[in-house]
Amino acid sequence: MALTIKSQLSSPGGILKFLIKYNTIFIFVLLVVFSAMISDVFFTSINLSNLLKQVSGIGIISIGMLIVILTGGIDLSVGSLVALLAVIFAILINIVVLPVAISLTIVIGFLLGSVSGYLVAYQKMAPFIATLALMTIARGLGFIYSKGSPITFKTPGGEFMADFANNSFLGIPNIAIIFILIVVIAQVLLHYNVFGRLIIAIGSNEEASRLSGIKVNKYKFLVYAISGALAATAAIIVASRTNLGSPNMGMAWELDAIAAVVIGGASLNGGKGSAINTLMGVLILGLIGNILNLLNVPSYPQQVVKGAIIVFAVLLQRFEDK
Amino acid sequence: MALTIKSQLSSPGGILKFLIKYNTIFIFVLLVVFSAMISDVFFTSINLSNLLKQVSGIGIISIGMLIVILTGGIDLSVGSLVALLAVIFAILINIVVLPVAISLTIVIGFLLGSVSGYLVAYQKMAPFIATLALMTIARGLGFIYSKGSPITFKTPGGEFMADFANNSFLGIPNIAIIFILIVVIAQVLLHYNVFGRLIIAIGSNEEASRLSGIKVNKYKFLVYAISGALAATAAIIVASRTNLGSPNMGMAWELDAIAAVVIGGASLNGGKGSAINTLMGVLILGLIGNILNLLNVPSYPQQVVKGAIIVFAVLLQRFEDK
Amino acid sequence: VDQSKSTQANVNSSEDTSEKVESAMDLTGMKIGYCTPSLNAPYYQALLQSIEASVEKNGMIFMSADGQDDINKQIAAVEDLITKGVDALLLNPKDPDALVGVTKMAAKAGIPVFIIDSSINPSADYVTTIQSNNLANGELAGEWLAKKFGSKKMNIALLSGNAGNPVGKTRKQGLLQGITEEQLRTLGYIDLNIKTQAYTDWSYAGGLKAMEDALVAHPDINVVITESDVCVLGAIKAIAQAGKTDDILIVAGADGQKEAIKYIMDTDFYGCTAMNSPVQIGKNAVEYAIQYFNGKRDFPKTAFTAPLLITKENAAKYYDPKALF
Amino acid sequence: MNNSESEYRLEMNGISKSFGIVSVLQDVNLKVKHGEIHALIGENGAGKSTLMKILSGVHQKDNGQVFLNGEEIAPKNTHEGQLLGISVVYQELSLVNDLSVAENIYLHKLGANKFWMNWKKITKDAGDLIKSLGFDINPAARVRDLSIVQKQVVEIAKALSEDTKILVLDEPTTVFDPTDTQKLFDNLLRLKKEGVSIIYISHHLEEIFKIADTVTVLKDGVDTGSKAVSETDTDEVIRMMIGRELKDLYPVRNVEISKEPIFSVENLTAKDTLVNNVSFSVRAGEVLGIAGLGGSGRTETAKLIFGADKKKSGTVTLGGEELNITCPAKAVKHSIGFVSEDRKEEGVFLPLSIGRNISITNFKPISNKFGFIFSEKEKANVIGLIDKLSIKTPSGKVVVKNLSGGNQQKVALAKWLSIDSKVIIIDEPTRGVDVGAKVEIYNLINEVAKKGVGVIVISSDMPEIMGISDRILVMHKGTIFGELPKEEFSEENILRYSIGKSLKSLMFH
Ligand SMILES: Nc1ncnc2c1ncn2[C@@H]1O[C@H](COP(=O)(O)OP(=O)(O)OP(=O)(O)O)[C@@H](O)[C@H]1O
Ligand SMILES: Nc1ncnc2c1ncn2[C@@H]1O[C@H](COP(=O)(O)OP(=O)(O)OP(=O)(O)O)[C@@H](O)[C@H]1O
Ligand SMILES: [Mg+2]
Numbered sequence A, B: 001m002a003l004t005i006k007s008q009l010s011s012p013g014g015i016l017k018f019l020i021k022y023n024t025i026f027i028f029v030l031l032v033v034f035s036a037m038i039s040d041v042f043f044t045s046i047n048l049s050n051l052l053k054q055v056s057g058i059g060i061i062s063i064g065m066l067i068v069i070l071t072g073g074i075d076l077s078v079g080s081l082v083a084l085l086a087v088i089f090a091i092l093i094n095i096v097v098l099p100v101a102i103s104l105t106i107v108i109g110f111l112l113g114s115v116s117g118y119l120v121a122y123q124k125m126a127p128f129i130a131t132l133a134l135m136t137i138a139r140g141l142g143f144i145y146s147k148g149s150p151i152t153f154k155t156p157g158g159e160f161m162a163d164f165a166n167n168s169f170l171g172i173p174n175i176a177i178i179f180i181l182i183v184v185i186a187q188v189l190l191h192y193n194v195f196g197r198l199i200i201a202i203g204s205n206e207e208a209s210r211l212s213g214i215k216v217n218k219y220k221f222l223v224y225a226i227s228g229a230l231a232a233t234a235a236i237i238v239a240s241r242t243n244l245g246s247p248n249m250g251m252a253w254e255l256d257a258i259a260a261v262v263i264g265g266a267s268l269n270g271g272k273g274s275a276i277n278t279l280m281g282v283l284i285l286g287l288i289g290n291i292l293n294l295l296n297v298p299s300y301p302q303q304v305v306k307g308a309i310i311v312f313a314v315l316l317q318r319f320e321d322k
Numbered sequence C: 001v002d003q004s005k006s007t008q009a010n011v012n013s014s015e016d017t018s019e020k021v022e023s024a025m026d027l028t029g030m031k032i033g034y035c036t037p038s039l040n041a042p043y044y045q046a047l048l049q050s051i052e053a054s055v056e057k058n059g060m061i062f063m064s065a066d067g068q069d070d071i072n073k074q075i076a077a078v079e080d081l082i083t084k085g086v087d088a089l090l091l092n093p094k095d096p097d098a099l100v101g102v103t104k105m106a107a108k109a110g111i112p113v114f115i116i117d118s119s120i121n122p123s124a125d126y127v128t129t130i131q132s133n134n135l136a137n138g139e140l141a142g143e144w145l146a147k148k149f150g151s152k153k154m155n156i157a158l159l160s161g162n163a164g165n166p167v168g169k170t171r172k173q174g175l176l177q178g179i180t181e182e183q184l185r186t187l188g189y190i191d192l193n194i195k196t197q198a199y200t201d202w203s204y205a206g207g208l209k210a211m212e213d214a215l216v217a218h219p220d221i222n223v224v225i226t227e228s229d230v231c232v233l234g235a236i237k238a239i240a241q242a243g244k245t246d247d248i249l250i251v252a253g254a255d256g257q258k259e260a261i262k263y264i265m266d267t268d269f270y271g272c273t274a275m276n277s278p279v280q281i282g283k284n285a286v287e288y289a290i291q292y293f294n295g296k297r298d299f300p301k302t303a304f305t306a307p308l309l310i311t312k313e314n315a316a317k318y319y320d321p322k323a324l325f
Numbered sequence D: 001m002n003n004s005e006s007e008y009r010l011e012m013n014g015i016s017k018s019f020g021i022v023s024v025l026q027d028v029n030l031k032v033k034h035g036e037i038h039a040l041i042g043e044n045g046a047g048k049s050t051l052m053k054i055l056s057g058v059h060q061k062d063n064g065q066v067f068l069n070g071e072e073i074a075p076k077n078t079h080e081g082q083l084l085g086i087s088v089v090y091q092e093l094s095l096v097n098d099l100s101v102a103e104n105i106y107l108h109k110l111g112a113n114k115f116w117m118n119w120k121k122i123t124k125d126a127g128d129l130i131k132s133l134g135f136d137i138n139p140a141a142r143v144r145d146l147s148i149v150q151k152q153v154v155e156i157a158k159a160l161s162e163d164t165k166i167l168v169l170d171e172p173t174t175v176f177d178p179t180d181t182q183k184l185f186d187n188l189l190r191l192k193k194e195g196v197s198i199i200y201i202s203h204h205l206e207e208i209f210k211i212a213d214t215v216t217v218l219k220d221g222v223d224t225g226s227k228a229v230s231e232t233d234t235d236e237v238i239r240m241m242i243g244r245e246l247k248d249l250y251p252v253r254n255v256e257i258s259k260e261p262i263f264s265v266e267n268l269t270a271k272d273t274l275v276n277n278v279s280f281s282v283r284a285g286e287v288l289g290i291a292g293l294g295g296s297g298r299t300e301t302a303k304l305i306f307g308a309d310k311k312k313s314g315t316v317t318l319g320g321e322e323l324n325i326t327c328p329a330k331a332v333k334h335s336i337g338f339v340s341e342d343r344k345e346e347g348v349f350l351p352l353s354i355g356r357n358i359s360i361t362n363f364k365p366i367s368n369k370f371g372f373i374f375s376e377k378e379k380a381n382v383i384g385l386i387d388k389l390s391i392k393t394p395s396g397k398v399v400v401k402n403l404s405g406g407n408q409q410k411v412a413l414a415k416w417l418s419i420d421s422k423v424i425i426i427d428e429p430t431r432g433v434d435v436g437a438k439v440e441i442y443n444l445i446n447e448v449a450k451k452g453v454g455v456i457v458i459s460s461d462m463p464e465i466m467g468i469s470d471r472i473l474v475m476h477k478g479t480i481f482g483e484l485p486k487e488e489f490s491e492e493n494i495l496r497y498s499i500g501k502s503l504k505s506l507m508f509h
C-alpha cells in the first residue's frame, strides 16, 4: 500500500486522488473528531478500549464477508455461524483441552463454511440463497445443541479464555489485536498475494477468469470456507468475552458485516474492496453506536440516526468512482 | 403466458421444456402431494384457508421484492416498512375514515419506498445498502411513533377491517384474494405491459437499456416506490388480521420474501423471474412451515429442515438454465 | 391449585419435579398444544421443557409451536395447532391484543385456551391466565433496593430487554413502583434518579455492550436495575472490567436464573432477584388443563404464582447448579 | 443557415472532449452529407467511438457545436439522440440478454409511449425486418441464446428499426464473415439511396473503399482531414492515420516448422454444440488458420479443445501425450492458451487495471512460492508488454474499461502471448484493431510461433487468414470440411469450402 500511496501522491492531482481513494478513512476521522467534540468521555482510554472490544467480533466476520463479497458473493450465514460455533466452542472447552477446543472450533467453522462454498461453487447456487439456508440451519442447530440455554465455560481453559478476552496488551485489548492482525493479513493477501488477485479477478469477470485458466470453483469454495473459519474465530472471541456460548449470539450480525464492508467502499458486485477500508467501515459502525450510547440517545432514535449515517457515509463514497 | 406454454408444448421436447420452465410449480405440487400423504389434516379446508391467510402478507411484499429483484436490485426494507406502516395505519384508522386511512397508508408506503428508489436510482447507491439503511430507520420510526407498544384499532372502520381480514369469499379468505389479485396484476404487467418488459431489460443489462434510450433511473425509482406501496398493502392486511399495528411486525420478512422470489426461480442478478413462480415460492415456503407444524416438528429442527428444503428446491431449479 | 401449593416447589430444578396429576378420566392420547412467542431466551426454553415434561408425565401428547418472535408467525403457529386438533391450548402470547383473534378461533373449535406467562386482553376467549406476578415481583425488588439505600443518593442505570416488550414493561413498572412506594413510606419524598436506559436484546453480549457504554457515559452509576437476570449477567463482566464491583449494586426484577442466584450467594454486588419460575408456571398450566378436562370450570381469571424475592438470606435454598434455568 | 438549404445533414464543428485530465478529442470537425456513406477511420484510441457517442448523447462534449440539418443540437442522453433520428450500432454489443430478439429490436420504442405489448405484431415486424436485411433469426428467441454474429445482426436491425436520419455503425463487421458483410453492404447502399446519412467506422480499409463516399481520418483526437474516397487510396489513408507508410501488412514468415505435429485432435465431438468429428493437427512453429462462415463452429471447436465446452468423444494429444481436458484450468496447466473472440464477456476484466489483466495468466515469474507478488517485476513485465503491443495508455494502472476497443483487444492478447505456451488458439486476433497495430500483432504471432509454439488462428478476415497462416482449415457445419495448403490460398477456395462445395479445379497431389 505504501507504494501505491507514494506514487499517487507524486502524480498530478495526487493528494486529491488519495483523499478520494481512502475517503472511508476520512469519514472515520471526521466522526472521531465530531465524537470527541460532543462527548468528553469519548476520548478516554477505557471507552476506546471498549469500542475496540465491541467491534472485534463483527470486525472479524466482516473480513470474511469482504473476501466473499470480492468474488461477487455474499455470506448471510455468518451471524448464525457465530452462534452455533460459540455453542460448539463452549461444549468443547468443557470437555477437551483449550488448544484442541480452539482448533476444532475453527476447523468446524471451516467445514460449515464449506457447505455454502460447495453449494455456491459446485452447485451453482445463488450465494444469497445458499447462505440464507445455512443461516437458518445453523441457528437451528445452535439451539438444538445448546438446548436453548447458554453453555457456560467451566474449565481452567475457559477461565484462561475469559481473562484473555478481557485483558489488554500495551493498552490494546487482546481481542482487538487479533482482529487487527486478521485485517493486516487480509490486506496483505489481497494486495500482494496471488490469492487476492485471483478472487478479485473472479469477482470482476467470472467467465474471463475461467477462460484464463483460474480454478474459479476452487476459489469460490475457499472464500466461504475461510469466512466460516473466521466466523469460528469471532465465535471464540465473543464466547470468551461473556464466558459462555449462547445460541442467541450474533443475531443479525451478517447485516452489520455487510454494511461495514460496503461502507468500506466495496462493491457488492465483486471485484472491489480492501481490508483496511473494511476495518474503517467496522469502526465507523461501532463508533456510531458507541457515541449515540454515550450521548444517551434512546435505542430507537439511535436506529434512525444510524441508518442516516450509513446513507451519508456511502453517499460520500460516490466520488470515488468519478 | 398461455401463448408461451402452447408454443412450447408443440415444439419438440416441448413437454420437458415446459416441466423445466415451470418446475417451481412441480416442486409445489410435489410438496402438496407429500403433505397430503403424511398429514390427514393438511387437506382440510380450514387448514388450506389458514395457510393462505398466513402467506398473504409475506406474499404481497414478495411481489414487490420480485419487481425490485427483476431490475437487479434488492429491497431489505420491506419487513420494517410493514411494521412502520402497520403502526401508521393503526394510528390513521383511529382518527380518519377508513378509505382515507387506507389510501394514506398506501401513499406513505409509496413515499417511503421512494426514498430507497431515490438513493438507488439517482444517487447510484447500492440497493442492498440503501434499503438496509431504510430498514433500520423504518424500524426505529415504528417504535418511536408507537412508543414501543402496539396500537389497537378502536373505530368501526377498524372492526370492519378486522372482519374483512378474517372472512372469506366463496371459501377463499379475503386477504388471499387480494394477494392473488396482486399476483395476477403483476404477472400481466410483467408479461404484457411495457413496464414489465422495461424493468426486465434494465435488470438484464442496464447499460444497454440506457443506450436504447430507456429512462433507466425513472424505472429503478419506481420499482422501489411500488415495493413500498405493496409493503403498505401487506401492512394493512396483517394489521387488520390482528386488529392492531405493532412495531414488532414483519421481523425478518424481507429474508422470507427474497427466499420466496428465488425459490420461484428468479435470479438475484436481475432480468429473470415471474409473478406466478413467486407465488409458488411463497406457497412453498408457507407450506413447509405449515406441514412441519402439523407434523409436530419442534421449532429448531424445523429451521434446519426448512433450510434444507430451500436448498433442495433451488437445486432442482438448476436444470432450468440448461 | 392454591397459592400455598404453588410456592412449594419454586425451584428450577433439573430433576424431574413434574408430578402426575390426579385425574378421574383417562388422559391417554389427549393432546396439549403449547405456543411459545419465541425460543430466543433460555427462559422460554425452560418453560417449554417444563410443560413438555408435565404433559408427558401425565401420559398425554405434547405439541408445540413457535411464534419466532413475530406476531403474525405466532398467529400462524396457533392456527396450525388448532388444525392439529389439540384438546387444550396453552398460549404464551407475544402481544396481548394481537392474539385475541386466535383464542376466539380456538374457542370456536371447542378448545380451551390457557394463557400462560404473559397477559392477554380480557376480551379474549380464555379459561385463565397462569403467570408469575411480574408487577409484584418487581415491587419486592424495588422495595428491597429502596430500603437498602435509604436516603443515600441512587444513580441508576436501567437495563431493559427490548423496547415494546409488555412483560419487560410490567417488571419495570413494578421495580419503579417498589422504589417510589418505599421511599414515600420511609423518606416522604421520591428521589428516583435513572441516568440511562439501555436495551440488551435479552442477551449476555447485548448486556455487556450496553453496560460498557453506560459506565463510560455515567461513571457515577451506583445501581443497576434490570427487567431480567439475563440482561445483567453479561453486564457484570463490564462492571468487573471497570473495577466497579464494589461501587455498584445490581437489582433484578425477575427471573431467578441459576447464575444470578449464584452471584447473590457469592457476592455483594448482586443484591436480589425475584422468582419467576418457568418450571412452576409450566406445571400449574398443565395441572389446570387436566382439571379442565375433568370438568372443572370455575377458574379465577388470573392465577399468579406467588411473588418471591431471592436475596442472600434465602438464595441457597433456591440454588440448584444442575437446573436448566 | 436554414433547413432545406443546409448542404450537410450533419456538421460537427470544433468538438473537444476530455475524460478527467486525458484529452480525447481536440477541435474535431466532421461534415456528413445527405445520402452519403461517410467513413470515419483512425488508429485505436483515436477517438472515433467517443465522437459518435457525443453525437448520440452518451457523452457530452466539452466544446464545439453540432448541427443537424442546420439546427444546433445537444442531446443530453441517448433518448434525445434517438428522437432526433440518430441511430447507433455501438462498438460493444449492447443488447438485453434476457429479452427476445423482437423486444430488443423495438426496445427504444417500448420506452417511448406504448403501454401494452403487442407480442404478435412486434414478433412479426421483427421477423420481417431481419428477413428484409437478408438474415434469418427467430424473432422470439432469447438474445442470450444467440451467437455473437446473430447478436450483431440484431444490433443492426435495432438501429434500422426506426426512421433514421443518421445511422452510425461503429465497427459492425468485426464478427462477420464475407457473406454477412456483403449482406450488410447491400442494406447500407439501399439506405443511402433512401437518403439516410451513414457514418461507418471500420479498420478494414478495403470495406471503406468498397462502399464509402467520403472518408474522415482521426489521429490522436485531431481530424487530419476529409477526402472523397474516389480521390484517395489505401496508402494515403494509412499515412493520414498513422503518420507513416506501412509497407507490409503481413510480415514474412521465416519460421522453422517442425515435421512432427506437436498437437492434434482426433474425431472430436461436442456434447452440447454442433462440433463433430473434428480432426487436425498443428506442428510446432506453424500458424494454422481456421476459416469458415459464422456459425460453422470454429469458436465452439476452440472452446471444446480448451475445456470450456463439454466433450462427447474424441482425443486431444499434445506432444505425444493424450490429454484429458475437462476444464480450462487443465488446458492451461498443459500450456494451452486461448484468446476468446468475445473480449468484453470472456476476454478482459473491464474494471481492473491493464496490469492486473495481463498478469492474470502468469504469476509464476513475478511471485514467490507463497504467492507473494514482486511488484517491481510485475511492473516491468507489464510495461514491456504495453510497449510491445503499443497499447495506447498513460500507464499500466489505467482500468481496461477506459481503453478504446482496439486497445482492449491488445490487452486480451497480451495476457496470453506473453507466456510460454505449447499451443495457443486465437479466435479473431485483430477484432477491432487498427492497421498499424495489426502488423504488431502479426509480428507477435510470428514471434510466438518461432519459439516452437503451435498457433491456431481463427479469423473471419480473409486477407488476414491468408496473410498469416501456413495452412488453412475450413469449417462447415461443425466439422473440418477442407484443408488448403499455402499454394491454394484464395478467397474463392475458402468460400467454396465454407459453403460445403469442393474446389473448382480439383488438384490431385
Ligand atoms: N470513459 C472513459 N474514461 C477515460 N478515458 C476514456 C473513456 N472512454 C474512452 N477513453 C479514452 O479515449 C480515447 C478514445 O477512445 P475511443 O473509444 O473513442 O477510440 P476509438 O477511436 O473508437 O478506438 P478503437 O478503434 O480502438 O475503437 C482512448 O484513449 C480511451 O482510452
Ligand atoms: N449467421 C448465422 N446464422 C445462423 N446461425 C448462426 C449464425 N452465426 C452463428 N450461428 C449459430 O451459432 C453457433 C455458432 O456460432 P459461432 O459464431 O460461435 O460459430 P463460429 O463458427 O465460431 O462463428 P464465427 O465465425 O462467428 O466465429 C451455431 O450453433 C449456429 O447455429
Ligand atoms: Mg471505438
Ligand SMILES: [Mg+2]
Pocket: D298, D299, D300, D341, D427
Ligand atoms: Mg466465432
